[in-house]
Amino acid sequence: MDINERGDKVLMNTYGHFPICIEKGEGVYLYDSNGKKYLDFVAGIAVNTLGSGNIKLIKAISEQAEKLIHCSNLYYTLPQIELAEMLTANTAFDKVFFCNSGAEAIECMLKLCRKYAATKSAEAGSDTAPSEIIAMQNSFHGRTYGSLTLTAQPKYHKGFEPLLPDIKYVPYNDFKALLSTISGNTAAIIMEVIQGEGGIIPAEKEYLKKVRELCNETGVLLVFDEIQTGIGRSGHLYAHQAVGITPDIITSAKGLAGGVPIGAVLARDFAAKSFAPGDHGSTFGGNPLACSAALAVLDELLNNGLLDHIKDVGEYLGKQLNSLKNKNNSIKDVRGVGLMRGIELYDSVSSNEIINKCIDHGLLLIGAGKNVIRFVPPLTIEKSHIDKAIATLSEALK
Numbered sequence: 001m002d003i004n005e006r007g008d009k010v011l012m013n014t015y016g017h018f019p020i021c022i023e024k025g026e027g028v029y030l031y032d033s034n035g036k037k038y039l040d041f042v043a044g045i046a047v048n049t050l051g052s053g054n055i056k057l058i059k060a061i062s063e064q065a066e067k068l069i070h071c072s073n074l075y076y077t078l079p080q081i082e083l084a085e086m087l088t089a090n091t092a093f094d095k096v097f098f099c100n101s102g103a104e105a106i107e108c109m110l111k112l113c114r115k116y117a118a119t120k121s122a123e124a125g126s127d128t129a130p131s132e133i134i135a136m137q138n139s140f141h142g143r144t145y146g147s148l149t150l151t152a153q154p155k156y157h158k159g160f161e162p163l164l165p166d167i168k169y170v171p172y173n174d175f176k177a178l179l180s181t182i183s184g185n186t187a188a189i190i191m192e193v194i195q196g197e198g199g200i201i202p203a204e205k206e207y208l209k210k211v212r213e214l215c216n217e218t219g220v221l222l223v224f225d226e227i228q229t230g231i232g233r234s235g236h237l238y239a240h241q242a243v244g245i246t247p248d249i250i251t252s253a254k255g256l257a258g259g260v261p262i263g264a265v266l267a268r269d270f271a272a273k274s275f276a277p278g279d280h281g282s283t284f285g286g287n288p289l290a291c292s293a294a295l296a297v298l299d300e301l302l303n304n305g306l307l308d309h310i311k312d313v314g315e316y317l318g319k320q321l322n323s324l325k326n327k328n329n330s331i332k333d334v335r336g337v338g339l340m341r342g343i344e345l346y347d348s349v350s351s352n353e354i355i356n357k358c359i360d361h362g363l364l365l366i367g368a369g370k371n372v373i374r375f376v377p378p379l380t381i382e383k384s385h386i387d388k389a390i391a392t393l394s395e396a397l398k
């Protein structure tokens with residue numbers, strides 16, 4: 001049996017696997033079990049922030065592993081406190097809850113929003129509280145029941161109903177639709193700053209500004225899901241900082257610990273304080289191993305010039321994709337910021353076919369949304385790698 005057959009025999013059939021088995025990584029390159037080399041523009045889907053084999057990350061993980069891998073959240077550990085200090089010092093948020101994945105961060109956020117609304121209503125002497133959460137069409141927030149319900153794409157819901165009650169959907173970037181849906185029963189509005197899985201679709205700045213004002217007027221919580229857009233992708237720690245609109249709560253995960261599972265919810269104090277001991281928890285969340293890895297990632301981003309590097313090479317990637325569009329009539333649109341970009345192809349060309357051709361030629365890319373190819377490489381990528389990727393892609397599009 002070859003590796004693909006062995007995998008299919010024992011693994012649940014939830015992924016459309018590409019027929020390759022990745023064995024090791026080195027910087028922005030990956031190697032499969034046949035020794036074939038790939039330039040990695042996927043980074044484990046925006047996770048491997050520092051690429052593979054980063055010596056500082058390895059050192060942080062191995063030193064922490066020698067000291068203490070895990071410890072209950074009934075005790076304080078220094079890496080968790082230091083990570084929360086670093087995240088709050090570099091954002092507008094005051095408090096952090098740690099968990100192990102994006103979907104878990106979304107679940108924590110949902111509970112926090114409802115608890116905040118319940119607490120506020122109780123303080124005002126009301127025995128009913130706003131329970132509705134408004135999410136955006138074409139969004140992606142994860143696969144657990146709560147995060148799946150927020151994910152407003154019918155293909156992900158099919159066969160899994162009934163979903164979480166009191167979730168409403170409106171079109172993204174449509175302020176009028178939001179205005180006509182928000183009510184006295186709305187607890188929170190959640191959106192991605194750039195829809196990732198949905199096809200690299202950025203929110204318009206004017207829209208975000210109006211949504212922020214609406215939330216200020218109504219007291220409805222504003223939540224940005226920064227699980228994919230965060231940790232430097234935009235050239236800022238979080239993408240909302242690039243736009244200059246600050247929500248009340250954000251969710252973070254994917255690239256935060258450079259490949260070690262972690263999730264986080266960051267909130268302003270007025271919202272965070274509605275959680276009391278016993279309201280939420282996680283066995284593994286914020287364990288010293290994951291937090292030490294995240295501290296090494298943030299040190300590279302914030303103290304060693306990685307954010308500036310992303311701004312520089314990210315702009316270069318955007319330029320190269322736009323010039324490819326001018327030379328090639330199968331590209332309909334180029335979107336995104338920094339090192340989170342996408343190209344939408346015309347219907348006459350299949351993004352999946354192009355992605356498969358690129359894999360054959362040693363370049364890993366993934367799709368997003370409808371006929372979009374996504375570019376989310378390690379943040380340590382250099383311009384020479386971008387040139388190589390564009391050349392391979394250009395050849396595949398011919």
Ligand SMILES: *Cc1c(COP(=O)(O)O)cnc(C)c1O
Pocket residue numbers: 101102103104140141142143192196197225226227228229253254
């Ligand atoms: C990937 C992703 C999630 C889910 O994260 P998991 O770690 O896979 O649960 C949620 N929101 C966004 C925007 C994502 O890109």
